[in-house]
Amino acid sequence: MKYDRAQAIQKATGLFWKLGFQGTKMRDLQEHLDMRPGSIYAGFGSKELLFKEALNLYTEQSIQQVRHYAHQYDNALTALYEFVKDQVIGSSAETSDSQKPNNCFLVKTVAELNNSHAEISLWAQIGLEKVEEEFAEVFKLAQTQGHLEQHANSLRLAKWLQVQIMGLRAYGQLKITKDEMIKMLDEMFSSLPKAT
Amino acid sequence: MKYDRAQAIQKATGLFWKLGFQGTKMRDLQEHLDMRPGSIYAGFGSKELLFKEALNLYTEQSIQQVRHYAHQYDNALTALYEFVKDQVIGSSAETSDSQKPNNCFLVKTVAELNNSHAEISLWAQIGLEKVEEEFAEVFKLAQTQGHLEQHANSLRLAKWLQVQIMGLRAYGQLKITKDEMIKMLDEMFSSLPKAT
């Protein structure tokens, strides 16, 4: 029976995310996907191509998640807050029993490969840019909703949010309680130029 | 002639920092240190032990750097600002011609190895804690200098600073200008509870 391509990529993403590109061996993938090497190579071409599929999936799912939160809340700023909280709280070492790694797959990939596999790193960077654009859209939405100051620069805020998420998720790998994480998160969002 | 141990560790640190633990091959080290495998193993025992030496050196140098800035400026907050600027500006993709990688070696190590080499990752985490303690000391110094509000929580501020540095350095790997980086940095420090 033909393998389920979408499911295979999903599983591969989880493994690559956890172990990194170089840390994930083809034999790990074979076991985790329950596929023999020939099938993997017939279906994806190479470890690198499969990794790029994983980056694409992760990026697409991140964007969808942002949009999901944006539609879920009347206040787009609240939506962003809840999105970040979701990403970051699964990111406190406290709840490390969860399956998903704490850090961002894209950031981790850039860190790992920027000085040795420039092309893959660029792939991840493009993903981060797409997510950032999505953040900017949501900030603009917050402005039309009247929750964010009209003269606020949504592009700049999107950059700011990326930096904050990267920082929190990286820090979330260390020993820190969920409460402390949320406290920092609250402080961050309280500094946003909310409309009066 | 006996090799220069300190210099060897320094060089190894640079390579590990750039390529990561798994990305750095023993043959890369042999070339970069100009040492034969037997010498490296006689001197350091294994790739992993040499890597830990690198983590220690990086940690120690980071702490020394913080102290250096703290003594250089009358205002400890200014010192921290200049320290972070130094770390982060070498971190904008604009100046990627520089030798040193943009991100933090300790953060990069935790990201790479947290799910596969727990012991090494812990080593890096301990380094990060030491640096954070140093930040807290400098914030306390700022209080005795009268530059920081007396009731400010130095431990909390140290955590906050770690998050900001992690975020900025991670973001600094992407396409962004030095000016934009400094602008974000200025905003961050302007949010500190300065004494009036």
Add this chain to the structure above:
DNA sequence: GCTATAATTGAACAATTGTTCAAATAAATA
């Protein structure tokens, strides 16, 4: 200078790596 100790050398090893491909099996078409 002679010996004893310390350090370096580099060829070699066993294990692991990403990948291939002929054979086997399943699915589709008739």
Add this chain to the structure above:
DNA sequence: TATTTATTTGAACAATTGTTCAATTATAGC
């Protein structure tokens, strides 16, 4: 059902990995 096409299988390969160690060279003590 028979035949063609699509897919999976897993043993095998060449390259690379971290590491070892007997031989060689340098250093130190006398």
